[in-house]
Amino acid sequence: MPYRARFGRKMECVSLPPLSNFAICGGTHGNELTGVYILREMQKHNVEKVGSVSITTVLSNPRAVDACRRYTDRDLNRCFTDDLLSSPITESTPYELRRAQELNAHLGPKGSEEAVDLLCDMHNTTSNMGLCIIFNSADWLILHICKYLQSKITSMPVRALQMDLPLSEAFSVDSLGKHGFSFEIGPQPHGVLRADVFNTMKEAVDLTIEWLQQFNSGRTFEGGEVEAYTRWKTVHYPRDPTTDEITAAIHPQLQDNDFKLLQPGDPIFLSLSGETVKHEGDALYPVFVNECAYYEQKIAYHLTQKSTLTLPSINVKKD
Amino acid sequence: VSLARFDEARRVAIFGGTHGNEMSGVTLVNLWVKNGSEIQRKMVDTKPFITNPRAVEKCTRYVDTDLNRAFTPENLSALGEGDLPYEVQRAQEINRIFGPKGSPEAYDVIFDLHNTTSNMGCTLILESSKDYFNLQMMNYIKVTDIRLKSLLKASIQLVECCFTSVNIVLCDWFIAGLEVGPQPQGVLRSNIFEAMRVILKHALDFIELFNEGVEFPTCTVEVFRVLERIDYPRDANGNIIAMVHPNLQDGDWEPLNPGDPMFLTFDGKTLHYQGSGTIYPTFINEAAYYEKQQAFVTTRRETLVASAIRKA
Numbered sequence: 001m002p003y004r005a006r007f008g009r010k011m012e013c014v015s016l017p018p019l020s021n022f023a024i025c026g027g028t029h030g031n032e033l034t035g036v037y038i039l040r041e042m043q044k045h046n047v048e049k050v051g052s053v054s055i056t057t058v059l060s061n062p063r064a065v066d067a068c069r070r071y072t073d074r075d076l077n078r079c080f081t082d083d084l085l086s087s088p089i090t091e092s093t094p095y096e097l098r099r100a101q102e103l104n105a106h107l108g109p110k111g112s113e114e115a116v117d118l119l120c121d122m123h124n125t126t127s128n129m130g131l132c133i134i135f136n137s138a139d140w141l142i143l144h145i146c147k148y149l150q151s152k153i154t155s156m157p158v159r160a161l162q163m164d165l166p167l168s169e170a171f172s173v174d175s176l177g178k179h180g181f182s183f184e185i186g187p188q189p190h191g192v193l194r195a196d197v198f199n200t201m202k203e204a205v206d207l208t209i210e211w212l213q214q215f216n217s218g219r220t221f222e223g224g225e226v227e228a229y230t231r232w233k234t235v236h237y238p239r240d241p242t243t244d245e246i247t248a249a250i251h252p253q254l255q256d257n258d259f260k261l262l263q264p265g266d267p268i269f270l271s272l273s274g275e276t277v278k279h280e281g282d283a284l285y286p287v288f289v290n291e292c293a294y295y296e297q298k299i300a301y302h303l304t305q306k307s308t309l310t311l312p313s314i315n316v317k318k319d
Numbered sequence: 320v321s322l323a324r325f326d327e328a329r330r331v332a333i334f335g336g337t338h339g340n341e342m343s344g345v346t347l348v349n350l351w352v353k354n355g356s357e358i359q360r361k362m363v364d365t366k367p368f369i370t371n372p373r374a375v376e377k378c379t380r381y382v383d384t385d386l387n388r389a390f391t392p393e394n395l396s397a398l399g400e401g402d403l404p405y406e407v408q409r410a411q412e413i414n415r416i417f418g419p420k421g422s423p424e425a426y427d428v429i430f431d432l433h434n435t436t437s438n439m440g441c442t443l444i445l446e447s448s449k450d451y452f453n454l455q456m457m458n459y460i461k462v463t464d465i466r467l468k469s470l471l472k473a474s475i476q477l478v479e480c481c482f483t484s485v486n487i488v489l490c491d492w493f494i495a496g497l498e499v500g501p502q503p504q505g506v507l508r509s510n511i512f513e514a515m516r517v518i519l520k521h522a523l524d525f526i527e528l529f530n531e532g533v534e535f536p537t538c539t540v541e542v543f544r545v546l547e548r549i550d551y552p553r554d555a556n557g558n559i560i561a562m563v564h565p566n567l568q569d570g571d572w573e574p575l576n577p578g579d580p581m582f583l584t585f586d587g588k589t590l591h592y593q594g595s596g597t598i599y600p601t602f603i604n605e606a607a608y609y610e611k612q613q614a615f616v617t618t619r620r621e622t623l624v625a626s627a628i629r630k631a
Contacts (some may be wrong), residue, residue: 027496041586068609068610069379125508126503126505150613182367183561186624187503189436189501189502189503189504189606190503190504190606191504191606191607192436192503192606193559193562193604194562194563194604195564195565196562196568196582198562198585199565207447245349246507248506249346249509249512250508250509251509252509252510255509255510270509272346272350290506290507290508292503292504293382293505295378295505295506
C-alpha cells in the first residue's frame with residue numbers, strides 16, 4: 001500500500017484535479033432519518049451551488065423513506081456491485097435493483113469519467129459509533145476530508161473506517177462517485193430523529209462543502225497522519241444449531257463500547273441462560289456493535305485493526 | 320377503603336410481541352414458551368404468549384394495524400374473518416383465549432411487555448388510580464429490589480386518553496403494561512432484557528404471596544398521571560419542522576418548566592414550553608409515535624395511597 005512515507009522523507013505535495021460536483025444522498029435506508037431530514041432542508045433552501053461546487057441532493061430510496069423501512073425488497077446499499085449494476089431488468093426485478101441502476105445512470109456510471117466527482121451518503125446506526133467516515137479505497141482526498149473534519153468537529157468522536165474492496169465488488173451507493181464515502185452517525189434508533197445527531201451531520205456536510213471550496217480555490221492542505229480502522233472481520237451471534245435462532249445478547253460490557261480494544265478473555269456475549277462468552281484471538285477494535293439491521297444476517301459486530309495512514313500535502317491542479 | 324379484598328390471581332398471562340419489533344418481550348416469551356420453569360409459581364397458571372406472531376416474524380411493529388389499538392368493541396365484534404385486517408383477527412382470537420372481560424374464563428392478570436426508544440427506564444402503565452393491586456405490586460417490587468427502586472416508575476393513563484390496548488379490554492382489575500427503555504426497535508439490549516426479566520420475577524413472586532394470603536399493608540406510591548400529548552410543530556403540509564430539543568431529549572420524568580427549551584428547528588431556533596406550570600414529560604421521542612403525532616406526553620406527579628390488600 002503506497003501510504004507510508006519512507007522514514008525521514010516528507011512526502012511531496014500532490015496536485016489533484018478540482019472537484020466541481022458533489023452529490024449528497026440520504027434515505028438510502030428509509031428509516032435512517034437524519035439524512036432524510038438533512039436533504040429536506042437542503043432542498044427547501046434550494047442548495048444547488050456553493051461557490052465553485054455544484055451540489056446535487058438525492059433521496060436514494062423514496063419508497064423505503066415513505067414506509068419508514070430500511071428497504072422494500074432488498075437492501076439498496078448492497079446493490080452497487082458491477083454485477084448487479086449490469087444485470088438485466090425484468091418485470092420481477094426487485095425495486096432496489098432497479099433503483100440502483102437509475103442512480104448509477106444519474107450519478108455514475110460507476111468507474112467512468114462522467115461520474116460525480118464526490119459522493120457522500122448519510123447513514124445512521126443503532127451502534128455507539130459517534131461520527132464515522134466510511135470509505136472503500138482510501139484516496140488522499142477522502143483522507144484529507146477526514147483529517148479536516150476531525151480537526152473541526154468536537155461534539156462527538158470522528159473516526160475513519162476503510163473497507164478496501166476491489167472497485168467491482170464495492171456494493172454501496174458511494175462507490176458511484178469518483179470519490180465516495182458515507183457518514184455514519186450513531187447511536188440513534190431507526191425511525192427516530194435526534195437533534196444532536198442531526199446537528200453533527202449538518203456540521204459534517206457543511207464542513208465537507210467548505211473543504212471542497214477551499215480545495216478548489218487553491219489552498220494547500222498539509223499532509224500528516226490519519227488513523228483508520230481496517231480489515232473487517234465479521235462476528236456472528238451464537239445460534240441454536242437446529243433453529244438458527246440467536247441465543248445470546250451482546251454482553252453489557254461490550255454494549256456501547258465500539259472502538260474500545262477488545263482483548264482475549266473480555267466478555268462479548270451473555271446468553272439468554274446467563275452464560276458469558278469471551279473473546280478469543282487477537283486484540284481488535286469492535287465496530288457496529290448491536291446494529292439493528294444486522295440481526296437479519298445474525299451479525300453481532302465487526303472486528304477491525306487500527307492502521308496509521310500517512311498523507312502527503314495536496315492542492316488543486318492548476319491548468 | 321382500609322382493606323381491599325380480591326379473588327386470588329390464579330391465571331396469569333405474559334404477552335410479548337404485541338409490537339413485533341420490541342425485542343425484550345419477544346425474546347422473554349419465546350424463552351419461556353420453550354422452558355417455563357422460571358415463571359412457574361405455586362398455584363399460579365402462567366401462560367407466556369406471542370400476541371402478534373406475523374409482526375414478530377417480520378420484526379415490524381404491526382402488519383396491517385397497531386394491535387395495541389385494535390381492541391375496540393367494533394373490532395371485537397366485527398364479522399368477515401379472513402378479510403379483516405390481520406391484527407383485528409388477532410384481537411378477536413386473543414379475546415377468545417384470554418377473555419372476554421367480565422367472564423369467569425377471563426385471565427386474572429395480564430402483563431403486556433413493551434419497549435420504547437424513550438429514556439423511560441422501567442414503567443408500569445396502569446389504567447386507574449384505584450388499581451390497588453398493581454400499586455401494591457409496584458411497591459413490592461421497588462422495596463424488594465434496590466436496583467429497581469429508582470428505575471421503576473408508574474404511569475397512569477386516564478382511560479379516555481388511553482388507547483384500546485390489549486389489556487384494558489380483557490381484565491377487570493389486574494392489568495399491567497410494562498414499558499422498558501431506551502432500546503431501539505429491532506434491537507435486544509442485555510441490560511434492558513435483564514431488567515424486564517427481574518421485574519417479572521418479582522411480580523410473579525408478589526402474586527404467589529398474595530395467593531397464599533399475605534396481607535400487604537397500605538402504602539404510598541408516586542405516580543405520573545398523563546395529561547396530554549404534544550405533537551411536533553408541523554408546516555401546512557404536515558411535515559415536521561422541528562426536533563425534540565437536546566435539553567429535553569432523554570429527559571423523561573425530569574421536570575419541564577414553563578420557558579424551558581422544548582423543540583429545536585432545523586435552522587437552530589429554540590421553541591420553549593409555554594404551559595402554565597411544571598410538568599413531567601415522558602415518551603420523549605418514541606419512534607412509533609411520529610405517525611401518531613406525538614413528540615412527548617405531559618404528566619403530573621402525584622402521590623397515591625394504596626389501601627391494604629388481601630386475598631378474599
